[in-house]
Amino acid sequence: xxxxHALEHKGMPSGAEQFLTFRLHGQDYGITILKIQEIxxxxxVTPIPNSPAYVKGVLNLRGVIVPVIDLxxxxxxxxxxxxxxxxxxVANVNGRLAGIVVDAxxxxxxxxxxxxxxxxxxxxxxxxxxxxGLAQVDGKLLVLLDVDRMVNPDSLDKSAAAAAVAAAR
Amino acid sequence: xxIDMRQFHQTFFEESLEGLAGMETELLRLEKAAANNGxxxxxxxxxxxxTIFRAAHSIKGxxxxxxxxEVAAFAHVLESRLDALRDGRSRPDRRVINLLLLSVDCxxxxxISARTGxxxxxxxxxxxxxxxxxxxxxxxxxxxxxxxxxxxxxSATAHWHIVFRPHRxxxxxxxxxxxxxxxxxxxxxxKVQTDLADLPAWAQMDPEECYLAWNIELIGPVSREAIxxxxxxxxxxxxxxxTAQPVQSLAPRSITEAVAFMDAHAGTLRVSVPKxxxxxxxxxxxxxTQTMLSQLTTNFSFDNLSRLFAGIAQLERNTxxxxxxxxxxxxxxxxxxxxxxxxLVHDMSQKLEKKVELVIHGEQxxxxxxxxxxxxxxxxxxxxxxxxxGIERPAERVAAGKSxxxxxxxxxxxxxxxxxxxxxxxxxxxxxxRILTKxxxxxxxxxxxxxxxxxxxxxxFMPGFSTAEAVSDISGRGMGMDVVRNNIRSLGGGVEVxxxxxxxxxxxxxxxxxxxxxxxxxxxxxVHTYILPLVSIVESVRINPEQISRPAGSAELYGLRQExxxxxxxxxxxxxxxxxxxxxxxxxxIVEADGKKAGLYVDDLLxxxxxxxxSLATHYRKVEGISAATILGDGTVAMILDMTGLIRLAHAGxxxxxxxxGAASMTTAVTPTFN
Numbered sequence: 049x050x051x052x053h054a055l056e057h058k059g060m061p062s063g064a065e066q067f068l069t070f071r072l073h074g075q076d077y078g079i080t081i082l083k084i085q086e087i088x089x090x091x092x093v094t095p096i097p098n099s100p101a102y103v104k105g106v107l108n109l110r111g112v113i114v115p116v117i118d119l120x121x122x123x124x125x126x127x128x129x130x131x132x133x134x135x136x137x138v139a140n141v142n143g144r145l146a147g148i149v150v151d152a153x154x155x156x157x158x159x160x161x162x163x164x165x166x167x168x169x170x171x172x173x174x175x176x177x178x179x180x181g182l183a184q185v186d187g188k189l190l191v192l193l194d195v196d197r198m199v200n201p202d203s204l205d206k207s208a209a210a211a212a213v214a215a216a217r
Numbered sequence: 218x219x220i221d222m223r224q225f226h227q228t229f230f231e232e233s234l235e236g237l238a239g240m241e242t243e244l245l246r247l248e249k250a251a252a253n254n255g256x257x258x259x260x261x262x263x264x265x266x267x268t269i270f271r272a273a274h275s276i277k278g279x280x281x282x283x284x285x286x287e288v289a290a291f292a293h294v295l296e297s298r299l300d301a302l303r304d305g306r307s308r309p310d311r312r313v314i315n316l317l318l319l320s321v322d323c324x325x326x327x328x329i330s331a332r333t334g335x336x337x338x339x340x341x342x343x344x345x346x347x348x349x350x351x352x353x354x355x356x357x358x359x360x361x362x363x364x365x366x367x368x369x370x371x372s373a374t375a376h377w378h379i380v381f382r383p384h385r386x387x388x389x390x391x392x393x394x395x396x397x398x399x400x401x402x403x404x405x406x407x408k409v410q411t412d413l414a415d416l417p418a419w420a421q422m423d424p425e426e427c428y429l430a431w432n433i434e435l436i437g438p439v440s441r442e443a444i445x446x447x448x449x450x451x452x453x454x455x456x457x458x459x460t461a462q463p464v465q466s467l468a469p470r471s472i473t474e475a476v477a478f479m480d481a482h483a484g485t486l487r488v489s490v491p492k493x494x495x496x497x498x499x500x501x502x503x504x505x506t507q508t509m510l511s512q513l514t515t516n517f518s519f520d521n522l523s524r525l526f527a528g529i530a531q532l533e534r535n536t537x538x539x540x541x542x543x544x545x546x547x548x549x550x551x552x553x554x555x556x557x558x559x560x561l562v563h564d565m566s567q568k569l570e571k572k573v574e575l576v577i578h579g580e581q582x583x584x585x586x587x588x589x590x591x592x593x594x595x596x597x598x599x600x601x602x603x604x605x606x607g608i609e610r611p612a613e614r615v616a617a618g619k620s621x622x623x624x625x626x627x628x629x630x631x632x633x634x635x636x637x638x639x640x641x642x643x644x645x646x647x648x649x650x651r652i653l654t655k656x657x658x659x660x661x662x663x664x665x666x667x668x669x670x671x672x673x674x675x676x677x678f679m680p681g682f683s684t685a686e687a688v689s690d691i692s693g694r695g696m697g698m699d700v701v702r703n704n705i706r707s708l709g710g711g712v713e714v715x716x717x718x719x720x721x722x723x724x725x726x727x728x729x730x731x732x733x734x735x736x737x738x739x740x741x742x743x744v745h746t747y748i749l750p751l752v753s754i755v756e757s758v759r760i761n762p763e764q765i766s767r768p769a770g771s772a773e774l775y776g777l778r779q780e781x782x783x784x785x786x787x788x789x790x791x792x793x794x795x796x797x798x799x800x801x802x803x804x805x806x807i808v809e810a811d812g813k814k815a816g817l818y819v820d821d822l823l824x825x826x827x828x829x830x831x832s833l834a835t836h837y838r839k840v841e842g843i844s845a846a847t848i849l850g851d852g853t854v855a856m857i858l859d860m861t862g863l864i865r866l867a868h869a870g871x872x873x874x875x876x877x878x879g880a881a882s883m884t885t886a887v888t889p890t891f892n
Binding site: 092093094095096097098099103105106107108111112113114115144145146 | 835840
């Protein structure tokens with residue numbers, strides 16, 4: 049386990065923001081590093097009865113009960129086997145903690161305003177609400193996520209329909 | 218001053234409120250003394266008066282220091298009134314004591330308004346103040362004229378010129394001129410000029426001697442005596458001149474902005490020093506144990522195995538002690554709740570024209586702060602009830618062969634993990650027939666019902682039940698006992714009543730020591746462990762399949778000793794995979810919530826243990842059927858079940874609505890895959 053602050057600081061151009069990048073179902077995603085408290089390996093969670101399927105359960109994080117969200121299920125992707133690369137990113141959004149399960153963390157990158165591009169309209173607009181922007185890093189596409197929306201208790205509390213959709217997948 | 222005074226406000230508020238509570242207690246003692254005397258007036262114990270005076274004085278000082286001018290002005294009037302009592306210039310009689318009690322209320326509301334920024338009722342406060350002032354002029358008229366002249370200067374704002382010229386030896390007597398100046402500044406606005414004329418050259422200066430003198434201008438509503446009192450410690454070590462200046466048109470007072478609104482939730486806790494010391498001791502021991510263990514493990518050989526085991530045992534003991542000491546920090550004596558009662562009894566008995574004596578035992582019993590905060594309202598309500606409904610009027614009591622004065626006894630003690638509070642009165646007892654009539658009238662009981670005495674007594678806890686003939690402002694608003702019971706239940710406790718006609722009623726409240734820890738029974742459903750709070754468990758039984766009936770549709774009822782209760786399958790409510798769906802394979806835990814029983818089907822009982830309550834809502838949200846989470850010995854999280862919520866969940870259709878896909882029948886209930 050290492051904290052975000054301990055991650056290596058790279059020479060940072062002014063106006064740039066640092067993002068933690070991770071892989072999920074073959075795609076790279078990024079979350080602003082300021083919202084991340086720590087990264088820990090996959091650990092057993094206790095399921096919460098009658099909660100949406102993407103809420104895997106709760107975790108004992110040094111005495112604090114933290115909900116854990118499986119981002120694959122959140123995005124409607126098939127669930128993956130847990131392996132040594134599976135990690136839980138613990139996000140801190142306005143004092144509320146939430147764990148996010150991803151396939152693997154990759155790197156911390158600096159993204160300047162010039163590297164950002166618009167999100168094009170795409171079919172279905174599925175999960176569009178979680179996407180903050182797109183960025184080009186080393187010729188590859190990085191999807192920047194809005195962590196506030198992902199762990200927002202209101203969106204965790206989504207209607208039964210959303211839960212059912214998630215459960216059906 | 219560069220220091221931000223706001224940081225002290227919270228302390229000031231708390232101290233002032235405590236001081237006011239103290240004043241109230243002492244005033245009531247004074248009144249009791251007056252009543253026992255049989256006379257209206259009493260030669261007051263000077264110690265009591267001094268205590269009251271000191272509290273008023275420090276509130277006045279504090280409030281003007283922190284710029285709460287309204288509080289200071291009121292406290293000043295009160296203080297000069299108390300001063301007259303203390304000097305023996307006037308004697309405390311009933312009327313005066315009642316007025317003083319009212320003033321305590323006014324001060325309290327002023328302080329609360331300074332704290333929250335809410336407006337107070339100016340009329341009430343001004344009314345009390347003018348009454349205080351008129352009392353003062355009365356007493357002034359009755360004392361010697363010489364005294365009166367000196368007193369006239371009290372209320373009017375005066376301008377004093379003070380020359381304070383300490384003798385060289387001042388420091389040798391341990392006095393600090395700065396303290397005196399500070400105290401003067403409490404009395405009013407001061408301008409200080411330091412007289413450096415006597416200051417010798419650097420080389421000749423003796424650091425232990427005082428070369429300074431001060432010219433002080435003091436503007437404020439103070440008497441000469443009050444100023445002289447400030448100097449009373451140094452009067453032999455200085456030359457002091459206090460001269461009144463002609464009152465000029467005063468310069469506008471520097472209005473220190475009363476700082477609004479402190480966060481009411483940022484509550485602080487006062488902890489006694491021994492508790493903190495105990496905590497530090499325990500932590501010290503823990504550190505020693507830790508050092509020992511790490512030394513053992515750096516060069517570990519199997520020869521040391523027994524020492525390692527001993528060390529771990531010690532660590533366990535230290536941890537338990539640490540837990541206990543930490544829990545103790547949150548514990549407060551019940552007197553925090555009980556202190557409000559004497560005043561309540563005093564005011565109410567006057568209003569109702571009853572004679573009542575309140576006796577309190579065991580107010581030192583300690584209980585969690587959160588419990589105390591939520592206990593106060595039910596407690597006030599029960600005492601109010603005893604006074605209003607229980608205790609009879611003096612004539613009625615005498616006719617019944619009882620003493621004129623009624624008694625209300627409050628007893629608190631600790632029994633195991635619970636605190637038991639008894640409220641016992643020697644009044645008329647509960648009137649069964651009246652309760653019964655009322656219950657029938659309210660439609661709570663059919664007219665033909667023949668309930669047992671115990672059942673009748675239970676009726677008073679029904680919502681909307683109140684037998685008071687007239688709705689008074691004291692009790693009988695119909696929100697009574699059911700609210701009391703619910704409040705106590707929400708704290709994990711219970712309230713019972715016993716009564717004897719003509720001899721009185723006794724309410725017994727049972728409360729858990731702390732809300733942070735709960736006694737629980739861990740149960741197993743499939744691979745999951747849940748905690749059932751012990752208070753909600755009645756018993757657990759092995760299921761006899763013959764006792765199960767399905768009167769309508771799929772709802773199952775279980776019959777136990779002529780009593781039928783709904784059978785709830787926990788795996789069904791929570792959509793998890795059980796070890797077995799065959800009822801004969803598992804166990805039925807009979808639980809009770811809100812007076813209703815239910816049978817909860819689980820795979821197995823694991824054992825009884827104390828668990829620390831951890832909120833689930835802090836980082837997630839409230840979940841129906843679950844009150845909180847806890848951390849088990851192996852570090853994993855377990856859910857603590859909420860019986861009321863579970864029963865509600867069962868009524869809502871077993872929570873099946875949440876996941877409609879394929880959940881039409883219970884056997885195919887969706888079980889999310891967990892790894």
